Amino acid sequence: MTAAPRRAALPQIDPARCTGCGWCVAVCAPHVLSLHADGGRKASALDDAAGCTGCALCALRCPFGAIRMRRRPAQAPEAGPASDAGRISN
Numbered sequence: 001m002t003a004a005p006r007r008a009a010l011p012q013i014d015p016a017r018c019t020g021c022g023w024c025v026a027v028c029a030p031h032v033l034s035l036h037a038d039g040g041r042k043a044s045a046l047d048d049a050a051g052c053t054g055c056a057l058c059a060l061r062c063p064f065g066a067i068r069m070r071r072r073p074a075q076a077p078e079a080g081p082a083s084d085a086g087r088i089s090n
């Protein structure tokens with residue numbers, strides 16, 4: 001089993017600014033965004049974070065500034081920064 005590649009950033013959609021126009025959905029090549037009904041109005045949502053390439057086209061295309069790319073936090077080392085695990089010694 002191989003781990004899914006980690007994206008540097010993921011889109012964060014502000015539902016208060018999203019008008020449901022669908023431009024971001026249209027521009028997303030891997031089709032991981034879609035419009036969801038939310039209390040009588042539509043808003044975009046990221047359906048598949050693992051499938052997102054982090055290309056940021058959705059954020060660039062949004063006419064209402066509703067999408068911001070949020071950098072993912074750095075992955076915490078499992079054994080601490082001073083660990084010699086996996087280090088090659090000779």
Ligand code: SF4
Nearest residue numbers: 018019021022024062
């Ligand atoms: S382009 Fe912006 S306003 Fe339009 S659906 Fe996407 S997030 Fe919402």
Ligand code: SF4
Nearest residue numbers: 028052053055056058
């Ligand atoms: S960053 Fe790219 S791949 Fe990810 S949701 Fe936006 S347009 Fe789609």
